[in-house]
Amino acid sequence: MTDATVEFAKMNGLGNKILVVDMRGRSDRVTPEAAIALAADPLTNFDQIMAIHDPKLSGTDAYIDIVNCDGTRAQACGNGTRCVVQALSAETGRKAFTFQTLAGVLNAEEHQDGTISVDMGKPVFQWDKIPLSEEFYDTSRIELQIGPIDNPVLHSPSVMSMGNPHAIFWVDRDPMSFELERFGPLLENHPMFPERANITLAQVISPTEMVTRTWERGAGLTLACGSAACSAGVSGARTGRTERKVDIIVSSSPGRGKLSIEWRDDDHVIMTGPAEWEWSGRLDPTSGNFERDQEPEVQAK
Numbered sequence: 494m495t496d497a498t499v500e501f502a503k504m505n506g507l508g509n510k511i512l513v514v515d516m517r518g519r520s521d522r523v524t525p526e527a528a529i530a531l532a533a534d535p536l537t538n539f540d541q542i543m544a545i546h547d548p549k550l551s552g553t554d555a556y557i558d559i560v561n562c563d564g565t566r567a568q569a570c571g572n573g574t575r576c577v578v579q580a581l582s583a584e585t586g587r588k589a590f591t592f593q594t595l596a597g598v599l600n601a602e603e604h605q606d607g608t609i610s611v612d613m614g615k616p617v618f619q620w621d622k623i624p625l626s627e628e629f630y631d632t633s634r635i636e637l638q639i640g641p642i643d644n645p646v647l648h649s650p651s652v653m654s655m656g657n658p659h660a661i662f663w664v665d666r667d668p669m670s671f672e673l674e675r676f677g678p679l680l681e682n683h684p685m686f687p688e689r690a691n692i693t694l695a696q697v698i699s700p701t702e703m704v705t706r707t708w709e710r711g712a713g714l715t716l717a718c719g720s721a722a723c724s725a726g727v728s729g730a731r732t733g734r735t736e737r738k739v740d741i742i743v744s745s746s747p748g749r750g751k752l753s754i755e756w757r758d759d760d761h762v763i764m765t766g767p768a769e770w771e772w773s774g775r776l777d778p779t780s781g782n783f784e785r786d787q788e789p790e791v792q793a794k
């Protein structure tokens with residue numbers, strides 16, 4: 494492919510499908526059209542693109558442009574951020590990084606055991622900053638429900654932002670037992686959410702353990718959602734259901750993977766979990782055309 498192409502890596506964070514695209518040294522961006530084309534191909538199908546750009550802010554290592562598979566931009570992507578850390582750590586040997594995103598400046602580090610912690614910043618609870626279209630004094634439980642008026646299937650969510658909007662619906666049985674593929678789009682696009690929202694079902698198992706499942710804004714049902722795990726962990730503590738450090742079992746991820754979420758006393762939310770590289774290639778950030786790198790020859794024994 495011509496030099497109009499850039500390197501990328503197909504990765505995942507607990508099954509959340511991520512393309513990490515190296516846009517450093519370029520002044521263009523991954524276009525929505527390219528994102529939609531890459532999402533349409535079974536090989537490169539993804540939930541988010543994490544495009545690494547040259548830093549815009551002194552003291553940061555890179556600016557990260559986050560694109561959903563429908564071509565819309567997102568402010569935050571926890572699973573994707575862990576993938577970027579793993580990719581840059583493999584490239585540079587460094588273990589700690591500072592990124593700028595639309596959600597703000599994030600510090601992240603890779604640990605000896607390969608897990609990665611990201612400081613996802615501070616949660617936002619103010620109704621007009623989530624944002625919501627109606628004023629709520631207490632956004633830990635708002636009037637929003639779906640299903641029959643006298644017996645709603647989902648109701649009274651905790652809503653907040655991690656830079657991107659989240660609604661956490663508390664359920665008393667396995668989140669996998671709900672028809673989230675039916676309710677998700679109705680709630681994602683509900684008039685209550687002028688910028689749409691990520692929709693999560695959360696079942697509290699104990700004060701330090703929760704099971705979640707998410708319908709993502711701009712991506713639909715995904716196997717995992719990092720910023721949703723942060724939002725569920727914070728909302729659990731905020732409503733007295735859990736402690737401020739909780740394990741989030743992501744019910745739909747392969748093997749029900751786990752993220753550790755800590756809402757620190759300084760109000761920062763720390764997410765810790767894995768990332769996985771799958772394969773690499775080159776792509777055109779304008780058209781979405783791509784080529785997979787040749788697999789290294791397996792040396793005959």
Ligand SMILES: N[C@H](CCC[C@H](N)C(=O)O)C(=O)O
Nearest residue numbers: 567570571572657718719720
């Ligand atoms: N769909 C989300 C962005 C990606 C979130 C998720 N993949 C994560 O790991 O945080 C949004 O539009 O707000």
